[in-house]
Amino acid sequence: MTQTTTNPEHVEPQRSVLRHSLGFIRHHIREYGILFALIAIMAFFQIATGGILLKPVNLTNLILQNSYIIIMAIGMLLVIVAGHIDLSVGSVLGFVGALAAVMIVHWGVNYWVAGIICLGVGAVIGMLQGFWIAYYKIPSFIVTLAGMLVFKGLTLWLLAGQSVGPFPAKFQLIASGFIPDPLGGDGMNLFSFVLGVAVAAILLLMAVRTRRHQARSGVADEPFAFFAIKNALIFTALVYMSWLMADFRGLPNVFIVMALLIAVYSFIASRTTVGRRIYAIGGNEKAARLSGINSARLTFFTFANMGMLAALAGLVFAARLNTATPKAGLAFELDVIAAVFIGGASMSGGVGTIVGAVVGAFIMGVMNNGMSILGIGIDWQQVIKGLVLLAAVIFDVMSKKKG
Amino acid sequence: MATILEMRGITKEFPGVKALDTVNLSVEEGEIHALVGENGAGKSTLMKVLSGVYPHGSYSGDIVYDGEVQAFRNIADSERQGIIIIHQELALVPLLSIAENIFLGNERAERGIIDWRETNRRATELLARVGLAERPETRVDDIGLGKQQLVEIAKALSKNVRLLILDEPTSSLNETDSEKLLELLMEFRRKGITSILISHKLNEISKVADTITVLRDGSAVSRLDCSSGISEGDIIRDMVGRSLEDRYPPRAPEIGGVILEVRDWTVHHPIHADRKVVDGVSFNVRRGEVLGFAGLMGAGRTELAMSLFGRSWGRDISGQALIDGAPADLSTVRRAVNAGLAYATEDRKTYGLVLDDTIRRNVPLANLEAIADTMVVDRHKEAEVAERYRKRLAIKCSSIEQETVNLSGGNQQKVVLAKWLFADPDILILDEPTRGIDVGAKFEIYTVIRDLAMAGKAIIVISSEMPELLGITDRICVMNEGRLVGEMATAEASQERIMSTIIRSTGDRR
Ligand SMILES: Nc1ncnc2c1ncn2[C@@H]1O[C@H](COP(=O)(O)OP(=O)(O)OP(=O)(O)O)[C@@H](O)[C@H]1O
Ligand SMILES: [Mg+2]
Numbered sequence: 001m002t003q004t005t006t007n008p009e010h011v012e013p014q015r016s017v018l019r020h021s022l023g024f025i026r027h028h029i030r031e032y033g034i035l036f037a038l039i040a041i042m043a044f045f046q047i048a049t050g051g052i053l054l055k056p057v058n059l060t061n062l063i064l065q066n067s068y069i070i071i072m073a074i075g076m077l078l079v080i081v082a083g084h085i086d087l088s089v090g091s092v093l094g095f096v097g098a099l100a101a102v103m104i105v106h107w108g109v110n111y112w113v114a115g116i117i118c119l120g121v122g123a124v125i126g127m128l129q130g131f132w133i134a135y136y137k138i139p140s141f142i143v144t145l146a147g148m149l150v151f152k153g154l155t156l157w158l159l160a161g162q163s164v165g166p167f168p169a170k171f172q173l174i175a176s177g178f179i180p181d182p183l184g185g186d187g188m189n190l191f192s193f194v195l196g197v198a199v200a201a202i203l204l205l206m207a208v209r210t211r212r213h214q215a216r217s218g219v220a221d222e223p224f225a226f227f228a229i230k231n232a233l234i235f236t237a238l239v240y241m242s243w244l245m246a247d248f249r250g251l252p253n254v255f256i257v258m259a260l261l262i263a264v265y266s267f268i269a270s271r272t273t274v275g276r277r278i279y280a281i282g283g284n285e286k287a288a289r290l291s292g293i294n295s296a297r298l299t300f301f302t303f304a305n306m307g308m309l310a311a312l313a314g315l316v317f318a319a320r321l322n323t324a325t326p327k328a329g330l331a332f333e334l335d336v337i338a339a340v341f342i343g344g345a346s347m348s349g350g351v352g353t354i355v356g357a358v359v360g361a362f363i364m365g366v367m368n369n370g371m372s373i374l375g376i377g378i379d380w381q382q383v384i385k386g387l388v389l390l391a392a393v394i395f396d397v398m399s400k401k402k403g
Numbered sequence: 404m405a406t407i408l409e410m411r412g413i414t415k416e417f418p419g420v421k422a423l424d425t426v427n428l429s430v431e432e433g434e435i436h437a438l439v440g441e442n443g444a445g446k447s448t449l450m451k452v453l454s455g456v457y458p459h460g461s462y463s464g465d466i467v468y469d470g471e472v473q474a475f476r477n478i479a480d481s482e483r484q485g486i487i488i489i490h491q492e493l494a495l496v497p498l499l500s501i502a503e504n505i506f507l508g509n510e511r512a513e514r515g516i517i518d519w520r521e522t523n524r525r526a527t528e529l530l531a532r533v534g535l536a537e538r539p540e541t542r543v544d545d546i547g548l549g550k551q552q553l554v555e556i557a558k559a560l561s562k563n564v565r566l567l568i569l570d571e572p573t574s575s576l577n578e579t580d581s582e583k584l585l586e587l588l589m590e591f592r593r594k595g596i597t598s599i600l601i602s603h604k605l606n607e608i609s610k611v612a613d614t615i616t617v618l619r620d621g622s623a624v625s626r627l628d629c630s631s632g633i634s635e636g637d638i639i640r641d642m643v644g645r646s647l648e649d650r651y652p653p654r655a656p657e658i659g660g661v662i663l664e665v666r667d668w669t670v671h672h673p674i675h676a677d678r679k680v681v682d683g684v685s686f687n688v689r690r691g692e693v694l695g696f697a698g699l700m701g702a703g704r705t706e707l708a709m710s711l712f713g714r715s716w717g718r719d720i721s722g723q724a725l726i727d728g729a730p731a732d733l734s735t736v737r738r739a740v741n742a743g744l745a746y747a748t749e750d751r752k753t754y755g756l757v758l759d760d761t762i763r764r765n766v767p768l769a770n771l772e773a774i775a776d777t778m779v780v781d782r783h784k785e786a787e788v789a790e791r792y793r794k795r796l797a798i799k800c801s802s803i804e805q806e807t808v809n810l811s812g813g814n815q816q817k818v819v820l821a822k823w824l825f826a827d828p829d830i831l832i833l834d835e836p837t838r839g840i841d842v843g844a845k846f847e848i849y850t851v852i853r854d855l856a857m858a859g860k861a862i863i864v865i866s867s868e869m870p871e872l873l874g875i876t877d878r879i880c881v882m883n884e885g886r887l888v889g890e891m892a893t894a895e896a897s898q899e900r901i902m903s904t905i906i907r908s909t910g911d912r913r
Contacts, residue, residue, distance in 0.1 A: 213783060272778045273771040280768055283757035290715055290746070290754050291769040291822065292736040350759050 021223045028222075029399045030344050034356055035230075037392070038363050045370030052373050053366070056248035059241065064175065064320065066365035067254040068093065068313035070358055072336045073343075074265045075309035077357040080340050081269070082302045083282040083349030084133060084140035087333050088125075088147030089310040094329030095151040096122055096314030101164035101324030104171060111171040119311050125151070126307020127300065134299035148333070156326050165323025175320035178250040189250025196242020196251065199259070200235050207231050254316055261309075266354040278302060282349030338385070339364050342392040363388070407432040407566060407597050408453075413464035415448055415457060417809065419801040422448045424621040425464070430566070430599060430614075435592055437608045438601045440618035440642055441841040442813025443799035446601045447491060449618070450568050454488040455481040468566075485565030489555045489572060491601075491812050491839070492752065495543045502526035502539035505558045529557040533587060547700055549580030556587065567591065567598045571812065573607060574839045575749075577700045577867045585611050603813075603841050605635040617641040643843040650842070651874035652850045658877065659690035661728075662861045663744075663830050668722035670703075670710040680717060681707045682885040688830065688861040693852060695876035695893070696865040697901050703885040704865045705749060708832045712746035713739040726830075740769065745828035747819050749835035749865070751812075755819035758808040762800060763789040765807055765818050770826040792821035797847060812839045820848065824855075831855065832863045837871065849875050869898045883908045 025032065045053045052058055072089050079086045096118045103114040129147050132138040166172075183190040211227055245251055269275040280288040281295040289295050318324050343360030345352025364385065371381045408430040415423040423445045430436045438446050452462050455475030466473045468484060475481045478488075495504045502522050511522040526539035533553045537546060543554065552572055559567055569588075573581040581604070588598050588611055602608055608615065615627040615638060625641045627633055640646045670681035681703045688694045696704045709716035711724060713736030724731050726742055733739040739746075748754040756765055766789045767774050774784045789803040796817045800810060807818055816839055823831060833852070837845045852875060856862050866872050872879055872893070879896050881889035881904045888908035891900065 271780055271782075273775045273780060274778065276764070276768075276771055276780060279760070279764075280757050283759050284753075286754050287757055288768070290712075290736060290748060292713070292740040293768075294735070294737060346759075350757065 021226070030396055031353075031356070033395065033399070034342070034344055034359050034363075034392075038359050038366070039233075041363055041366055041370075045366060045373075049370060049373045053370055054244065056244045058369070058373075059244050060248050060252060062365055062369050063245075063255055063258075064252055065369065066361055067175070067252075067258055068317045068320075069332065069335050069339060069365065070258055070361045071261060071309055071313040071316065072306075072332070073339045073357040073361045074261055074354055075306035076336050076340050077343070077345060077352055077354055078265070078269065078278055078302050079140075079306050080337075080345045080347075081282045081349060081352050082278050082299055083285065084299065084302070085337065086129075086140065086144045086303065086306050087337075088129065088144040088151060089306065089313075089336055090329040090332035090334075091148045091151035091155065092122060092125055092307060092310040092329075093314040093317060093332055094155045094324075094326070095125075095158070096311040097318035097324040097328050098155045098158045098164070098326075100315055100318050101167070102158055104167060105164050111168060115171075115174075115315055118315055119308055122311020122314070123304050123308040126304040126310075129307070130300040130303025133303060134296040140303075155328075159324060159326050161326060163323045163325040165321075167319060167322055172319050172322055173253065175254055175316050177253045179253060179256060181250060189246045192250035193242050193246035196246070197239055200238035200242075203238070204231055204235050257312075257316075262354060262358055269354050274298070279350055282351075284350070335364060336361075338389045342389055344396060346396075360392075405432045406430070407469065409465075409467040410449070410453065411465045411467065413449065413452055413462055413466075415445075415452055415462040417801075419805075422621055423452070423462070426618070426621070426623045428616055428623060430597060433592060433595045433597055434613040435588055435598045435600060435611050437612035437615045438599060438618065439603070439605070439608060439615060439638060441799075442817075442839075442844055443811040444618040444642075444841075445621045446618055447570055447811060450488055450570060450599065450601065453481070454478055454486055454568060456488075482562055485563055486568070487559040487562055487564045487566070488568040489552075489559060489570065491570040491574075493548075493551055493555060495551055495554060497544035498542065500540050500542055501530070501537060501546075501554050501557075504543055504554060505529060505539075505561050507558075509562065525561070526557070529560050530554075532560060533557045534583065547580075549576045549583070549700065552576060552580070552584060553587075556584075564596060567596060568601075569598065570601045571603065571839055572600070573602060573604060575700075575835075575867075578869070580700070581607065603839060605638050605842065608638065609633055609635055619644065639842055642841065647842060647846065650846065650870075652846065652853050654853050654856075654875075656691060656693070656856060656877050658692045659859065661687045662690050662726060663688050663731075664723075664725040664728075665711065666723040666725070668707065668711070668724070669720070670706055670717035671719040673716070673718050676718060680885050681710060684722075684882070684885075684887045686880050686887060686890070688863055690829075690859050690861055691856050692878065693856050693862045693864060693876045695872035695879040696863065696882060697869060697872055697879050697905075698867075698882035699905060700867065702882040702905075704882050705834055706885075707882070708746055708834055708863070708865060709748075711739070712736060712744055712832065715746075740826060740828070743829035744832070745769070745823040745826050745830070746832040747823040747834060747836060749838060751815045751819050755822075756807045756815060759806060761804050761806055762793065762798065762810075762818055763803040766792055766803075766821045766825055769822050773825070773827075788825060789821075792825060795824075796821055796851070797844060813841060813844060816840055817844070817848075820851075824851070828860070830861045830863070832865070834865045835867065836864065837866070837868070845871075869901055872896075872901075873898070881905060 042053065076086060076089065099121060100114055100118050103109040103117065104111050129143050132143050133140045178189065179192060181189045181191040183194065242251065277288065277293045277298055280293060281298060285295055317328060339361035340352065340357045342363055343352065343356030345357065367385060367388065368381065371384065406429055410426065410428040412425045412427065413423050414425055426449060428449065440446050451457050453466060455478045458476045459474035496507065505526050506522055511518050511525060523539045530537060530539065533556050535550060535553045535557065537550065543551060572584055576584065585607055588600065591598060600612065612629050614629060616623055617625045617638065619642065627637065636646060664687040666685045668681055668684045669679060672678040672680050684707055698704050706716050710720050711733060714720055714734060715736060724733050731742045733742060733744065752758065763786055767785055771780065774781055774788060786803065793800065793803055798814050798817045800814065807815055810818065820836060837848055840848065852862055864872065864876060873896060876893045878890065878892055879901065880887055881901055883905045889904035
């Protein structure tokens, strides 16, 4: 076995760098591919809509519209990585929204208390389903399909077939509020902008530090140019987006919640022992079990977590619509699952990233939004979204085969 | 004799790895041609090129078969020409019958309707040719591995095989079954069927091969003609590039007190609950001791080990396990690991590895706490650990970032070993630790075993290779049909003595 990457560099430095880069792209084409796809799609709609897509109002809207999908995609990613699926999330979202409405509007419960109860109820729903899946090995497809029907029915019952609303103004702020501006910017939310720049700077700093660490231990294999371009792009995009949003009304509250969730769950998935173990049970459950990993307990918690996040999404959705309707959450599970697979997760488990799932959700969101602006009917929107999902997964499979 | 196959200047690259570098291979019609080499030398890859698993265009060089340059696009293409490969991992469908497996994809049917009478008649015929006296309706998972191997060969025969490729066919067979398989190959030779045989068992090679091609680091380094008689030493020298003085490292055991004691261990089959797979087994192992478990396939050794290790196999498990004289809680894998036990499996793909993950992520899997700082994995430590074991066990890979699915069979086995070495157990159970491992690497693994024993650990080695047990253990337990039927100090043991212990005990329960 000869390593083609360890060619003596001084012989043909240029060519070997190029070769290395090509090899690197080939290996990481899935991760980069999805990011480029998002950029390409955004560029396309930005032009096609004559610049409407990235108008501050629309960008803010885009994020608000997709927040609940993204929140659920985070949980779903873990479920899918663990080798399962959860079809019930749309119904759970609807059910929790209905529960919140009944508690707050009909019974006058304090919205904080109601919110916390709702999250608890979501977690318990997740546990109930996870229990059968983890400890009795009932296929998750079946258990959550049952859950989907059950909670759809319970939503109808709870609302007695009616819409319930409106919520108190404070509750609506979850979904429609913006973070305040203590800096008192003139005509723009200065604090939001500063916050956005700070986060972008911290991310950049962390990336540089990791890179330096890697270089020291000699495991850095991302070519420097890639590293530089990628991080410069992310930095600029974050700064630019926070500028745009600051120019409108500032960063939405939901955006902060989402960003925190993404950060925390990314860290859990990629850096903690718990994350490692979830990937391992999805990759090969038998081997993981024989390595002393308690796969049943982890599966159970993965579903509990999914339930809780679906509940959170339910609260956000209800607050956004300002009513709970029996139809809330209908077919959301499909969007969520599609986002996760577009983001590069594997149907058979063990593969996928939180950031990928979030990017996948954004791809779906930008397409929805862009096509609506262009006045494309819901019929063709569905067709196009379906084809994009198929294309993304085909691309995944093909690039893996070649690798 | 005519040359049936010539592979000229074959080069095959994977990202970052040149698995084959201008390899030439020429095979005469009607011979048994052996292909040997260290783990990761490129043997399996070369045969996958030949059989169309890697299609024409994905490698460079020419395949000349039957006097014509071939461009196989897939396995079906090569099969049509009579080239049949039996892979390192068997490819039978366990829930189908023998006959159904033999004719899978090649059904005896008329206008899509299967002719079962014809199917079973032909299957019976083929089974007779490979010397298997099973009914064709028997389900494949009801017969042992040795017989499954024969079914694979019967399947090859059904396709009018002219060139049969066997990738490590005997690595999971016991000696009797291996013997039978080799006999069969020699019979095929008499009938004019050519075979290419990959194996790490050099005694088998020197027994049956007519010609040997040795691969090293992706190149064919020599071609040995066996008609003039060839010794295992010659083959080894070409394989590893130096001569190997001893097959087993010298040892000076210092045996301490009993660390693990198992009393009256009984395990029932997980599905057929009335069948005792392990039946009242009692044994102990001491610190610094290497204890061997000998027996035929299906003797219950793996089941004994797995049921001890966190009840990972079987049901209605009864008996007592004491560690350092105190009853030990081994009821889950976690608890068993905490009690100091480790079990490195024989079945690396099913139970050993997360195949889609890298070496770096597989090695620390059983001991993540050791590389984590309150739940946060330290990736540098992780890379360090993986790198250390890569060097220590000489795992051949492009880097620790290589996915284990792309490693050669023997190197996968080493990753499983690395995982359990890193878990740093007091009692290490190794199930067929050298299956599919080359001679040079075997020596290294034996050395690791010896050093662990010297450090005061207790090692239990389950192996179907008796010379190995005789070479590296201090004491041997013999199991047969789920029971412990003999125990002897290795100094007083011999292959004959072990075999006769097994034979004497067979069936005396009934
Ligand atoms: N799909 C792949 N991607 C990357 N590298 C690969 C792939 N398949 C094989 N290799 C590499 O090619 C080399 C040759 O592997 P191969 O399986 O042919 O070895 P082998 O001689 O059969 O070894 P063993 O005796 O252990 O079975 C190894 O270094 C392996 O890591
Ligand atoms: Mg091989």
